[in-house]
Amino acid sequence: MRTAHFFIFVKQQALSCLFPVLVFLMLAASHLFKLVIPRYDFMLIACVSIQIIMYCTRIETKDEVLVICVFHLLGLVMELFKVHYGSWTYPEFAYTKLFGVPLYSGFMYASVASYMCQAWRRLKLNITNWPHHHIARIIGALIYLNFFTNKFIYDVRYLIGLLILYFFWRSAVIFDLKGKLYRIPTILSFLLIGFFIWLAENVATLLGAWKYAYQHNGWTVVNYQKISSWGFLVIVSFIIVAELKMLKSGVKKSVAPITDAVHY
Template identity: 55%
Template sequence: MKSVIQLLHFGYHQAMSCLFPIAIFGTLALSGMVDWPFIHRYDAILLVLLAVQFLMYRSGLETLDEIKVICVFHLIGLALEIYKVKMGSWSYPEPGFTKVFGVPLYSGFMYASVASFMCQIWRRLRMDMTGWPGLPAAGLLGGAIYLNFFTHHFIPDFRWWLTGLVLIVFWRTWILYRVREVTYRMPLTLAFAIVGFFIWLAENIATFFDAWKYPDQHQSWQLVGFSKISSWFLLVIISVIIVAQLKHVKAGRQPRGS
């Protein structure tokens, strides 16, 4: 019975941490079923997501620090989206006033939703890490991963080499998380893989509802390739590196015993 209660508490905190991602994909789904007479669909999605973020902050579901992290990820994601659309990796075919270089501004929120989940789950499960490799190693690896998303269009794709480096750099790193009074732990690389898989599932939902289209989806919807799981695996690593480092910096600034 105790294990069932633990699982229910764990599931509750996971669900609450997913509120913003759920809002995004729910908005994408519902917006595709509505005929927008006075506003473009992409513009309406942006307004809805801005309202959701405001309400989450005002209600206390997200803190000011978490909003700052989300904004950083929005800019990181938007820059990547602009580049990928320019290179023809995918497209946003519908019109909109809030499109920049062919990319709607709401698209950055899809990356920011990963940061929102990380921040929320970290706080709710009182997470910590052991064996963190430190900023130099983690930061350089995160920068190399992000750069590879751009450079693989011109030079060989080093994602599998980078994945190997992830296993080496983080092989001693474990996530500690607490459900009620019990502390659990999990290898950080396993957490990367699990989150990356679920983002891939969400990506399939998003493309099904025309949030964006890959080249092979313009005629009819197709399942997103399994290779994308590795891309999300690496992107999750960037988000964890930034969030974890910020948490370490903030913890170091707090007085002892706080």
């Protein structure tokens, strides 16, 4: 990758992360207003306001906002389940709490969707050798369900991981930088995004967004196993966004064309 293209890539990635970055800034700022308004309530108002501003300024499209809303609901459902079974807690008081879960928490998942939608549009993403739509959707559903069922039965994430390796190993993400096409293996993109979200989670817990049981006596690094959890969540998110993009564009086949102009 040329140096100029590298900086363009970094710039587009940074712009795609606008919503997650603003969420972190609001988490930091929430400490300044905690004597006026509970932090979790402040975060809900802030997240909703950011979304409204991003839509009104056309940073996000109507379709992207709808996708973000879907992810907010999916994330909120998972939060309700995980908090109920003690996976983590939201110890601070808030008026906008539902069964111990602040309503803003769904935006943490929605920020992942916002990044993916923004990156897809800004980098003109395309995918080659994508699995059949039914297979991709079934794998996504299995991953999401396993986040719930692993509390009652054996955690099958690594068995699902074998399915992912089998069906996605030939797939690649194609992105455009000033007319030059580059590609990265889809599985590698899953791992990289999951790792960076884990880094972000460390910052979020440091800022008091939520706490794991082992962090109540003082902050410590989030368990490294969470990298795989975030990796699987990224796969679910990617599948949902990719399938919606293909559905909207009328793609009938699961394999997108790849040209000789692609650079590695």
